[in-house]
Amino acid sequence: MRVLHTADWHFGKTLEGRDRIPEQRQFVDELAGICDDERIDLVLMAGDVFQTVNPSAEAEELFYEALDKLSAGGTRGIVAIAGNHDNPERMAAASPLAEKLGMTLIGLPHQALSAQTPNPSRPWRVAAGPSWLELAVPGCDHTAVIAALPYPSEARLKELLTQSLDEAEWVEQYNDRIAQMFSHLARHFKSDAVNLAMSHLFVRGGIESDSEVQIQVGGTYAVDPDAFPGRAQYVALGHLHRPQVVAGAPVPTRYAGSPLAYSFSEVGYSKSVVVLDVQPGRPADIREVFLASGKPLVRWTAKEGLSQVVQWVEEGRDANAWIDLEIHLKDPLTMEETHMLRTIHPGFVNIRPVFQVEGVNAVTAAERKNLPMDEMFVRFFERQKGYTPDDGLVQLFLELVADEPADAPAAEDTEEVAG
Structure with a gap:
């Protein structure tokens, strides 16, 4: 059986307000092409289909379009679970229609699944129960038993794990x-079937990026690598956006990663999906298939100022990229200059000026303490925003400072951070 592992689509997610739906649609087409070219029998989608629990109609439409394309007319198996960004009930709402095409959508842990009437022309569940299924796929002479655990928060598990307020005890529980849940689910594994597990959670030691919204608070919603069943031939995970192997797991365990870079902390990441060939009783043959969809995210540092940025744009540098621009200046950008930058390259997401001002801003710590409060605020604002605040904003700042409690951080501390 040939299986494809993907996760963290985040349909509807933007980049600082920039629409990514066209890139996400491009990814769906690429993924469908990979499934066809690789002759994929089963797709595992390990959670976070959407960016929010209340996705836009456009994002939902793209999800259903993806299911339709990936199913190959109902001949390819699909198992998708909800992540922490997904509304679990909404995720499973389309099940009555999806199951007619051999798809299994699981929203909540313990969601009841049932066996289906045999149909050799489409994938069908030979047997099933809460968070597990045995799936037969056309063209395969063996089935796949899948332990499928959607995002297992305490609320979604509907369990109180401990009444203790001690964080260490909560983590352990x-x-x-x-x-324990995976051990229970693994009891359904069979020696003559392909045995797989999937979930959407954080494994301690995983490498995070800024584009993930934390699902663990102080490490509480996190598990050790040895929490997964040793009888599984592969564990497909979602949540972390960087494709990676989980070190220390008893069996091959991987995060597929997100298909697109969703923050500038992911600059340089290669995006991919995982393809595995697996047979009963044998180690899985695992490989990455790299993706080309979406605009690259890049960082520019223009130490020579505005003219250097213009030159790079005229040279066609990173013409199809989203750009985080750091530009070194002596004077703040005017509104006209900012508009010009946005016009000559629509890919500028952030424009962060770094000022190299001699004399006025090059003050020592001792001198800084003697500066008036309003002057320190003006300098800080200019460094952060790239232009001078108006008198009304300065006055508002002074009024807010006057209302600060006596033990609030001193203004010079703020200026030190800004510097």
């Missing part, structure tokens, strides 16, 4: 509960 959560880890033990997830390990």
Whole structure:
């Protein structure tokens, strides 16, 4: 059986307000092409289909379009679980229609699944129960048993794991509960079937990026690598956006990563999906298939100022990229200059001026303490925003400072951070 592992589509997610739906649609087409070219039998989608629990109609439409294209007319198996960004009930709402095409959509842990009437022309569930299924796929002479655990928060598990307020005890109880659940689900694994597990959670030691919204608070919603069942031939995970192997797991365990770079902390990441060939009783043959969809995210540092940026644009540098621009200046950008930058390259997402001002702003710490409060605010604002605040904003700042409690950080501390 040939299986494709993907996750963290985040349909509807933007980049500082920039629409990514066209890039996400491009990814869906690329993924469908990979499934066809690789002759994929089963797709595992490990959570975070959407960016929000209340996705736009456009994002939902893209999800259903993706299911339709990936299913190959109902001949390819699809199992998708909800992540922490997904509304679990909404995720599973389309199940009555999806199941007619051999798709299984699981929103909540413990969601009841049932066996289906045999149909050799489409994928069908030979057997099933809460958070697990045995799936037959056309063209495969063996089935796949899948332990499928959607995002397992305490609220979605509908369990109180401990009444203790001690964080260490909570962490231990959560880890033990997830390990226990996987151990229970693994009892359905069979020696003559392909045995797989999937979930959407954080494994301690995983490498994060800024584009993930934390699902763990102080490490509580996190598990150890050995929480997964040792009888699984592969564990497909979602949540972390950087494709990576989970070190220390008892069996091959991977995060597929997001298909697009969703923050500038992901500059330089290669995006991919995982393809595995697996047979009963044998180690899975695992490989990455790299993706080309979406605009690259790049950082520019223009130490020679505005003219250097204009030159790079005229040279066609990163013409199809989203750009985080750091530009070194002596004077703040005017509104006309900012508009010009936005016009000559629509890919500028952030424009961050770095001022190299001699004399006025090059003051020592001792001198800074003697500067008036309004002057320190003006300098700080200019460095952060690239232009001078008006008198009304300065006055508002002074009024806010006057209302600060006596133990609030001193203004010179703010200026030190800004510098």
